[in-house]
Amino acid sequence: MDIQLYNTLTRQKEVFLPLDPQRVTMYVCGPTVYNYAHIGNARPAVVFDILYRLLQRSFPTVVYARNVTDVDDKINQSARDQGVPISTITDRYLAAYHADMGALGVLPPTIEPKVTQHIDAIIAMIERLIANGNAYEKDGQVLFHVPSFAQYGQLSRRDRDEMIAGARVDVAPYKRDPADFTLWKPSTEDMVGWDSPWGRGRPGWHIECSAMIERNFGTGPIDIHGGGHDLIFPHHENEIAQSTCAHNGALFCRTWLHNGFVNINAEKMSKSLGNVTLVHDLLELAPGEALRLVLLSAHYRQPLDWTENAVKDARAQLDRLYRALDSLKDVEASNNAVPASFMTALADDLNTPKALAELHQIANAANKATDAAERARLKGELLAAGWLLGLLQQDPTAWLKGTGAADVDAAAIEALIAERKAARARKDWAESDRIRDELAGRGILLEDKAGETTWRVAS
RNA sequence: GGUCCGGUGGCGGAGUGGUGACGCAGCGGACUGCAAAUCCGCGUACGCCGGUUCAAUUCCGGCCCGGACCUCCA
Incomplete structure (x- = not known):
């Protein structure tokens, strides 16, 4: 059976066919682990879990990567506030994320790449972008030069002038173009950082996904990239720019999927x-x-x-x-x-x-x-x-029967049911109904079926 | 301003150019000692105004209303 997916890139439903019929590749933007996941974070996890299940049923192999952002300014801030290494924060909330998603029935993805394990891939990709003339360094910052990529805006269908006109923040002085975005930024001594050709620093947000995709899937196009609706711009637009330019114009991703928000x-x-x-x-x-x-x-x-x-x-x-x-x-x-x-x-x-x-x-x-x-x-x-x-x-x-519910005492319930059964046998309906009402008061509902009484917890 | 989504019965929510999905809630009936569960039945729903059509909730145009995004928020 054909699977049809709505591709944000073309704004229409398309029959989905993986590039390699034997192996589907899918990447979804996962959590930034600095707090518990909210229900909005859970939506893409659940939605793409269903796609993962459907694809598994339809193709021999599915490689599903859902990344973990385990270094970013919110994490850094939280670590500094608490005086602990960032890993203390990220370990705690990644474990919580796994527990929460498990409770929601989300299968573990095939791979779960972490940013801190891909710093070398990030640096290598930035170097290539600089060499290709798509990025530049200024005062320890490395920026992607948006005008160097003519197709910029194709996913979000915006043109550059509108983006600049609509921009709600002041343009940083180190930018050659207002639309340029950060690939690498310097870290002060009290912040987490890695040595790089541009000094000690840390990656900007967008580059991580491009680098993790390249490291895990190679430079060819991946089949599916998913995430929340809000990521279309700028995050995914920037990923396309980075990866396409780093791969000498090769297609980055064939199908883009975006889930709506939870209000x-x-x-x-x-x-x-x-x-x-x-x-x-x-x-x-x-x-x-x-x-x-x-x-x-x-x-x-x-x-x-x-x-x-x-x-x-x-x-x-x-x-x-x-x-x-x-x-x-x-x-x-x-x-x-x-x-x-x-x-x-x-x-x-x-x-x-x-x-x-x-x-x-x-x-x-x-x-x-x-x-x-x-x-x-x-x-x-x-x-x-x-x-x-x-x-x-x-x-x-x-x-x-609501397993795990603390106030359910199965033995006591069964005992009352037995008493009620005896009352019913002697047609003592008043007593029978009294027992049923008593249980109902405790949230236990009875059902008399085929001469037998079963119980369940009211939801 | 730009880009893009929506407005369906009490509620949630699909879908379709012509017999009112599905669930929840409600009502009637069967079953039951009475219930519960289950089964059967019950709702003149498609924002407004035009147009196309034998026929529009569904296509086209306009309008009204709501929402999202427009540099690091899933």
């Missing part, structure tokens, strides 16, 4: 509004799988409004899906085929809302099915389609 209650997430919502904190309130489902509930290019109700809705949806799965306990999944309608949705530029609708259709069919073979087939479809979305891989009983 919080219809407002932009920002420190000044005080509404920065951390994954770490959300995980205290809801299972990671529910948070993931919220992120999948809108198409990845659309803005997503994060609300309490959206989380509640996601939990209710998962309850329904897991209930369907739970009712299939007695049959073994007979296959791992994904229905064509589901694949079509996902392959259509990752239409996760449509795919989710198809997933519900499978669950609906499963709820109705009575034939054992059909139920076994539907169970396989539910699990396989769920896997592509990174959902439904938990034990359904565990999900419904």
Whole structure:
């Protein structure tokens, strides 16, 4: 089945075909590890995780690189404030990032390159840019000279004059052209830095991705480059300029993908509004799988409004899906085929809302099915389609009984259920209902099915 | 000013030139001691105004409204 992706470069959906049909190469801008990840940081991780899963199913090899920015001015500032090496900060928050993404069901990427391990590659690339006449040094700063790259602005579709006219910052005096951007900057003694031909310093932001891509994928074009919508300009525009010029005009990347932003209650997430919502904190309130489902509930290019109700809705949806799965306990999944309608949705530029609708259709069919073979087939479809979305891989009983919830005492619940069963046997409905109400008061819901009583945690 | 997205039923959110996806919530029914779960059924939804068309929420034009980006924010 063809996979279609919306390429920011051409502003249209295109059939995706890797340059090497045996091996897909994909790079996504990952986190800057100076704090916990917020839900907006999680969106690209989850979106490109789904693309990674889909590609893995469609091509023999997928090399997915998601970088870690482990040196930058915010990290430096934080390290200086706390009087610790930057690695203390970056180790802590990289571990937190991994934990958070794991909770969201994000698979580890194939490789996770770190900036501090690519300083030599960065320096080598900057030297080449200087040699090619695309960059210059001034007072320990090295800058990329934007007018040296005629195609500059092609990704963001801006022309230089507009960029200058719209610029909201003063032009630094060391720039030859207002659009020039930093490749290398000097570090003072109390800051982290590396020796370079231009003195002790540290890399600018944009160059790291170009250098890490070159080191890990070579100089040929990569198939896919992803990131948040805001990175189109200037970050990705600059990457194109750097890599194309460093590779003597060779194409840098074939398909550019960008995810939309997450808003919080219809407002932009920002420190000044005080509404920065951390994954770490959300995980205290809801299972990671529910948070993931919220992120999948809108198409990845659309803005997503994060609300309490959206989380509640996601939990209710998962309850329904897991209930369907739970009712299939007695049959073994007979296959791992994904229905064509589901694949079509996902392959259509990752239409996760449509795919989710198809997933519900499978669950609906499963709820109705009575034939054992059909139920076994539907169970396989539910699990396989769920896997592509990174959902439904938990034990359904565990999900419904809310494992890990501190206040759930299974033995006590079972004891009350036994008491209620006795009351029901003697048709003492008042007592039976009293016990049910008592449990409901503790967030435990009972279901009498086929002469047996099961319980689950209210979500 | 420039670039680019949106405006769909109570809510979220796909999609389509002509039978109102899917989920949540709600209502009615079946089932149940009663519930819950499940199943069946129920909603005159497509910002406004024109145009094209046998037919437009869907295509075209204009307008109104909202949002993003425009030098280091996913």
